[in-house]
Every structure is written in C-alpha cells, then in structure tokens.
Amino acid sequence: MKKRLLFTVVIGSLLQLGMIQPVGAGQEIQNKLFIEQHEAIIAGETIPLEVPPRVWQGTTMLPLRFVAENILEATVGWAQTTQTITIIKDDTIVQLTLNSPKASVNGKTVNLAVAPFTEQDRTLVPVRFLAETFGYEVHYDSGEKSISLRQAKPPVAQFRLSAETIVAGQKLWAEDLSYDPYGYPLVERRWQINRDPKLRTNDLASIFSSPEPGEYIVGLQVKNKAGRWSEWTEQIVKVKPNEPPLVVELRPVKPVVDQGEKLDFIYRAQNEIWEDIVEERWTYRHLHRDIRGSGKPRALFAPGDYEVTLELKDAYGNWSKPAITQITVTDTVRHSELEYKFRQPVPGEVIDNPSQFNYNHLVSEDNYTFRTGGPILLLSNSPETVPAPGILYRDKLSGSIRVMFHHINNSPAVHRLVVIAENQGNEAITLTQTKTVTQGPTTDVMHLGQLSALEYLQAPQQEKNIVLEPGEKHLLYQSPTTGWKLNHAITGVFDLTSSGPVSITVAATGLNDRWNGDTLSHLPLLPRDIHPRGTFPNADRWVEVFLNSGKPRKIEVGKHQQGFETWLSGYDALTGAPVSNVGNYGSIYYLTFVAEDRTGILLNPRGLNF
Template identity: 30%
Template sequence: MKRTPVILSLILMLLLATCLPGPAMAAADTPFNLHTVVLTTNEKSALVDNQPVTLPAAPRVEQGVTLVPLRFLAQTVGMDVYWNQEAKTVTLSVYDQEIDLTLNSTAAMVNHQPYQLDQAPRIIDGVMMVPLRFIVSAFGAGVDYQPQTHEITLTIVPPAPPPPNQPPVARFSVNKTTVAQGETVIYTDQSYDPDGDKLIAEQWTGKKRAFFKPGQYTVSLQVEDSRGNWSQQAQVTITVTNTVLMDEVTYNLQNPIPGEPLDISRLKASQLPELSPQRQDGTRTLLMSNSPEKITTDGILYMDTVAGPVRLFYHHTNDSTVDRQVYVVAANPNSYPVNITMERQATAGPGDPMSMGRAGTSRFLQQNSVMPQPPIQLPPGQSINLCQADVPPGQTVHGIFDLNADAPVTYYFITVSAGTTGPLFDLPLLPPDPLHTRGTFQQCDRRLALTVPGGKNSRLILADGKSDPYISGKNAADNTTVTDKGNYGVLYELDLTSGTRVGILANARGGPFAGAMRFNGQTFNVPSTDGVLANPDRGAMVGVLMPNQPARLWFMPPSGSHLPLNLLFIPF
C-alpha cells in the first residue's frame, strides 16, 4: 500500500486536542509553539520537529476523509480537553476558541455554532480518531497539497492569547464639592472593570450623606472585581462651609435611615423626662446558658425540664486551646411521646462576643414573620440534637431558639472537645462563673404599649433594672435565685402611637453596644455600621412615628453588649 506523508504546521494543531474516554487531559505546558509534524498514513511512526515519536494509532484515510489520533495532537500542542462520559462528547478549547465533538455523530459545534462533519469521530482500536479536514475548515486553515509528493501542508493563524487581566478602576463623582453643613451630598459610582469582570465589593472611606462641621473632607473609594483584584483609590475632596443648613439630629429626622449613627449630644439624653408604658408579660420560659461564659473543659453547661413555650439562649466562648463543640439537646423524660415545634431559631459564630450577639439577635428578629416548622414527635426516653456549634479556641458562639412542647422536656446545653464520643448526659455539670448568668426565667416576653406625647422630647428606658425591672428566676442546679441583669434573652414588643410626627433614636447608656431592632417589619443593626455605640453622646436612628399611625418595634438586648438602652422620642 502507498504511504502518504502529511506535514502540518502546528499553529493549526494548537486548536486540536485529544481524549480517550476517561478523565480530562491536562494541557501541555507551552501551547502555541510552532512545530513541524510529519505523519504517514497507516504508520505509527512520526516526526515532531525532526524527532521520532510513536503514535497511539496510525493516521488513516477512509472514504476520502483523513482521520488522525486526537491524543497525539493534544499532547503535542497543549489543548484543554474534557471528555463527558455520560454524553459521549469531547470539548477542545484554547483561549476563546472551542470545538465540541460527539462520538459517532457528524453534528459538531464550533464556538457554539452548529457545524456538520464529513465523517463522525470514532474510537478505533481504543483510540479516538477525528477528521482532519473538519479541524482545518473550522478554524479557516490554509491548505497546500502537492500531488507529486502526496504532501499536505496545513497552516492556520492561532488566536492571540488574551491580554493580562487588568485591575478594576474606581471612579465616582459628587453633585457638589462645596456644601453647607447638613446639605446632602449625592455620590455617583462610575467604577468599571476594563476586562468586563463583575465588580463584587466596594470600600468607601470618609463617605457621609452630609457633613456637620466646617472643613475639608477626603472621600475615597476602592472596588474589587470577581478575580480578587482591587483598584487604586479614587478620591474627591469636599469642602464644608460655615453655613449651617441643618444640624445632625434634624438632618437624620428629615432623612431617616434605620440604624444610622449620629451625634446626639445637643439632646442631653440623660436629662429627658421618662415615659411609663403599659406592660404585659408573656408566658414563655427562658433557659439561659451564659455561665460559665468561658468554657475550658467538657461538661453540661445548664439543664432544666420545662413544658410549653420556651426560649433556649446560649452565649459561650472557647477559652481552651482545642476546638470545641456546643450542643443543644432536647430529651423526653416521659413515658409517652412529646410533640416539639420549632417556632424560630438563630445562630451566630464563631466570632467575637459582641459581633455574635448582634448577629444572633438580628437573625432572630428577622424571623418574626416566619411560619413555625412542623412538629417533631419525640418518643419516650429519646433525645434530639437541636444544634451543634463548632467553636475554635478564642471564638464565641451564640444561639436563640423558640420552641413549644406539649409536655415536659429536658433541655441540655453541653460542651465537649471536638471529636469526643460517648454519652453526653453522663458529663458533669460545670460550675457557673461569678459574673454571668444561667438559669430558668418565667415570662421572658415583654409587651409594652406607649402613646408618645408631642411637643417635647422624652425617653423610654429599657433594661436598667429600675424603670424596666430585670427578670428573676432559678438556677435549676441548686434552686438559687438568679437575676438576668440586662434582660438578655427578653423579647420586647413595643406598640407605639403619637398624635404628632416623632423621630425615634436609640441611645446606649451602659457602655459599648452593638445590637439590632425591627421597626414596622424592617430589621436593621444598631448602629448600622460594623462599629458600636460606645459614647453616650452617640445614638442611632430607629424610625419615625407618623401622626395617628400605630407602629411596632421589636428589640432584644444583645449578648456581649452593655445595657440599659434609651429610646429617645423627638417631635419634629
């Protein structure tokens, strides 16, 4: 039989890859190098840059179509190859070029456009063979055939590699660079990515809706794209004049954003007259596990047996040197089944104590309108794990669970080092620390009704132990009386009305505070930034009472923060 040499400039072969049925093949290290390949039909010997190689299968001509082995070509030129075993398809790609072939099918795709092959790719003697002319046509190759020597020279210009990825560009403008105090600054973000990558994050410095002291302020912006590249800073300088359009309190009342921090020093919050709401306590029982707050060894943190609506509340820090776990478990001590309904739940962590208190409270308040889950029937003598929290050393976890059981259930808060096996209920009860609280408290839901007077500023004090009493309960371990100083775990529901328009501000009076509230169906952090209210002259916007329109506010003192909290009512 006559042998036909085939000479290929491997600029063409870059656009080929190979694959036998099996996993994806790795690409060569240096694609797009120019090579010369000499193939001879019906022979496994070949030359690559004048170096002899052995092919997995010999090229052949069938019905006028030249078939070549894909694996040899891919290994030579370095294409990305993916074999889909289920669909029996091969995808060959390099840069922005892509070919999709289907075994035993003449239908193909070139750059997502349909293409018809003269002959289908086939597996011959365990090697996938593909039509050479299809590859040439698909990528617009030049063809030179010499009938005297039976040489076929194929040349194609390879696609240029994409340019190096460029970082995004931060850009913004403001409506005015010189403003009065209390004048709104409008920012227009014009950031973009030269490569078309998605912008996924932005970082502002010095950005404020309005400024309330004269001077020059630099506002900067950086943006991040989906490849993790950050832009250079874009900066604009804003000059604030001595002219006062609005002070900070008035501006926020007129342009309220829930949770926005502001300077309230001019209000003299501690001197405002106190309001006395009507109070109605609910029937839910609180089981609190917060002592010992810092856990160092395995044991039961707290346990008690209660029936009916219950709130399980834990806040613990891993003070050991090993990874730990905190479990919340419900056990049925009865001789009959118990139905337990999970009404809402929220967990946070691991993280720092104050941030986890804020996050857990926020997630809990967001579930005010969530429908309860279907009841779980717990057989006699059985238990169920309600929560497992993993806690690295030095980190804090927090959880709040509202449940309802139609019979007594024993609830456990347990800590063990990670990987511990064995019966948890046999662990010892850990002693409490002298600073924090654990215990069982009745009536942990507190509903307040208040008509806010117009004409003068006033305040409502929450969780101070005087105007708003602390809840008291029992430590089930020794039946001693305990007090929940700060009313942590107490859910406040405030029904508010007023005959005039009144702004509501939050003002922490006991020390650093980072919490959350829900006002008229919207949940937000207090303050809305990642910071805290640490100065009694600082406050945060809550919302606005409109004349004769009832409003509802939910609040739970956040673990890790300091109480009391004042709600300031400012008519305007």
C-alpha cells in the same frame, strides 16, 4: 495548620439514571428457580425441590433451607420451642419467626413484606429479603416464570470534576458517573476528603464549600441495592488563594458640600470576574472633632474636613484594604440633622449629634401601661468564656420556650458547641421550632450580637415539628464541622414550643464526643462566672407609651428600677440558686407609642462599647 474544607460543589447525579452497564453477552446465570415448579438449576445442575417457589400476596416466596444451603452457602438452625429459624453466614446472623412479619439482622429489626410460613414442613420466605440481606442480586424472567440468584458484584464509583484547579470560593462541578455492572440500582453514596473518615458525608457540598488554598483528595464510594459498596475512587483538586477585592477609585461627586446637603460617592473595584461583592463597609470621621460614624453618610452636619473610608467584602469573605477619600463641609446649613433624617427616615440610621445634646437630661415619660408575658427563657451565657468541655446549662421545660446562648471558646480541648433536646419522659412529645437564628463562630464579638439580634427580628415564623419518642435526643444546633476555634464566639436564639417536658442542654464538647451517645452524661457541669445564666419565666415586655405633652421625653429600657423596668428573675437549674438576668438578655420588648402629632423615635443605646 488545620484547614477549612468548604467550597461550593454542584453534583450532577446519575445514580438512578443512565450510565448503567449491561450484563456481558453470553454470561450464564448459575442458580435458577421456577414459580410452581419442583426443580431448580444450581450451578448448571437440575435438582428436585420438595416445595416449589410461590407467589403469595404479591411477594415471591422461596424455600428457605434449600436456598440458604445450596445458593447462599449459609447454615440454617431451627428452634422448635420458639418457632425461630437462624441463618448464619460469615458475620451475618438472621433470625426469623414463623408467621411473624419482623426479622432480626445482626440484632436490628427488619420488616418483611410477607411473614414466613410453612408448607409440607418447609419454610418459605420472601426472596427479596434473602437476596438483599446476603448480598445477592435477583433477576426475574416473566416469560419462563423464573427467579435467578447470583452473588452481587460491587458497583463502580466514578465521577468527573469540572476543573482540576480552582480559586477558593469558585464553583466546582462534579458529575457522578457511577454504575453497577449488573444494572442493580445504586442507593447510597458517600464523599470523603483527604481520606479522613471524619470528613465523610453523603453530601459533598456540606463539608467542602469554602476551602483554604491547598491540595485536596476528593473520594467517592457508592452502594448498590444489594448492600455492596464500591472501592473508593479519588481525584485531586488544587485550590489557589482567593485574592481580596481592590478599591481602585473612591471619590465624592462634590468634594465641598453644605451641612445637610445630600452626598454621593463614586467607586470602582477589582475582583475575580465570577465573584460578587457582597458587602460594603463605610465609616467616616471628622478630622478635628470627635465625630465619627459607621455606614455610608447621606449628609454631614458639622463644618470641617471629613475622612470617608470604604472596605469591600467578596463572597469568599475577604475584605479589601481600606480606601480613603476626603470631603469638606461648609458653614452653610441647609438642614439640621434631625430635620434631614426625620423627613427622609432610614430606620436604624445613627444620629451623629454633633451638638452633643445629652438625651439623659430629658424628663422621663410616666404615662404608660406595662405588662409581662411570653415564653420561658433558657439563657446560657455563663461561663461566657468556656474553659473546657462540659455542660454549660440545662433545664427541663415545656410550653413556649426561648433558648439563647452566647459563648466564647477559651480551650484547645473544646471542638464544638451543641444544643440538644431530649425526651426523658415515658410518652412521646412534639417539639415545634418557630424561629432559629445562629451567628458565628467569629472573633468579632461586638458585631456578632448586633447581627444575631437583627436576624432574629427579621426572621420569618416557621413551623418545624419534631416528634421525640421516650429517650430520644434531637440535635437543635451544632457548630460547623470545621471546628469551634480558640477565641471564637457563637450566639444563637431559638423559639420553641413543646407539648411536654423536654430537657434542653447547651454543651461544649471535645473532638471525639458524640452528642447522641452517652457522652453528655459524663461531661462535667461547668461553674458559672459573672455573666448571667438561668431559666426566666415571662421573658417579654409589652409597653404602651402615651405622648401628649408635645415636648421631648425619654423612657429607659434595660435600666433596673427605672420606670417600669426591672431585671428578669429566675433560677439556675444547675445549682438551684435564684438568679437575675442583669441586662435582660434574650428578652423581647414590644413598644407602642401613641401620639397626636407626628413623632420621631430615637433609640439611644447605652453601655459604652457594648
């Protein structure tokens, strides 16, 4: 079984600080050159120099051919027509051009502090560039104005874990004790789990924060400034199962209450002492009538016996077994439901409606103003159930954009969901993310939509600017590295603005597909199903309702051709066909109610289980 490799790790980094080992006493430096002096010491032997090292524009410059052939043991070539010098050693090929501040190292452009120049037909180049490119260390002695070069030794990776055995979800402390034998700065590290290159990162916490029970090999490798990597060092961590919480007591403060009387409950629970309870899930139901609800009941409004259930969720994600208690409601009425809940309002609280009043029978309010506007909506919800890797939706847009996607994995060949922005034009563009919300993967599809909508409405505005050069791609979203499992759903909503046309792709990829390569161009376009997808201008609605009659009224949202409401019209960019957004998914409604008297607003969702 594939394991989730996630648990919280806090790194105490000593890469740039202490733990650096000094050079051993008596160790001799073999290769030494002197500023403005016409001799060098190579392997203990004094050799004359035609052109000495110089300091030019604050940078130490060394005679290239002398250093390359006598110290680096590299081959040097010269092309007169292009004024280009080529240095070859093993698998490293370097090309420099006289008076150019740019060099090529194995085809990659590198900027130089000072451009190479000639003196007495000898080329001088920056010492730091030569040393770091070919894995040598540089030592300066200001007293004798000397530069010593020696082949870099690899650094030594070391780390210490706070515990060899933990419980899943428990914090693990890792102290980095890596060092370089010559005291050379350490500039990079990478962690690896179970010797798997796919589980490699420079941030251990990003792949190892909430594991399933088992035994894991944690490896560390570090690199010094000369480009040398250490050997891997490893330690084994054993992870014990995280037990779910246990509700050991649940009871009402008063087992018998009146209708509309305030309820209180007492409960006690057991859990790991270091772990928090992060969520309570309350439900209640009448034992003899079809009255049920979710959330902790503040009061009940129909006589009879009720069953109240509590489940607890710990920080690791385990849910307790349900704990159940009972409470009896008398025939005495202290407050009706609407009176109680409107006088002590809790936004979002559900109305049980024990009298089963049918709100659909209310008269529609026709005194309103209505307008549309807002961003262009790019909606990817079809095929909702993904049958194979492929392109789910794609379009090129500019200006104010909202991206919404909702998909369920239905294929073992699908490994992750990605959302990619690409500049296919000839000029740079700026993409600004103002809201980013994602939920999942999870099998709880119904709850997923509620959570994503709630998080979107609560999320603060942000401004994250991304500059895309021509041909450049940017990953807006990628599902967790643990994989997008079968029958798991993912939902996301992004608000963006783009200074120019940007191509946005929602795709399901396989295990070996890479979003920043040419994989996307080879993925097939997946055909739509009955669910909506497309591009829809003017996605949002503004409605102002004027309530003056003093009687209950209704307005209907999301019901085609009722009052002001119509489905969003747009097009499917993959087929060119006109489409309707049945349900107006991804549309934001701004509702304003104007009333002379204090007025309560009830939201009555339709759609059965949805």
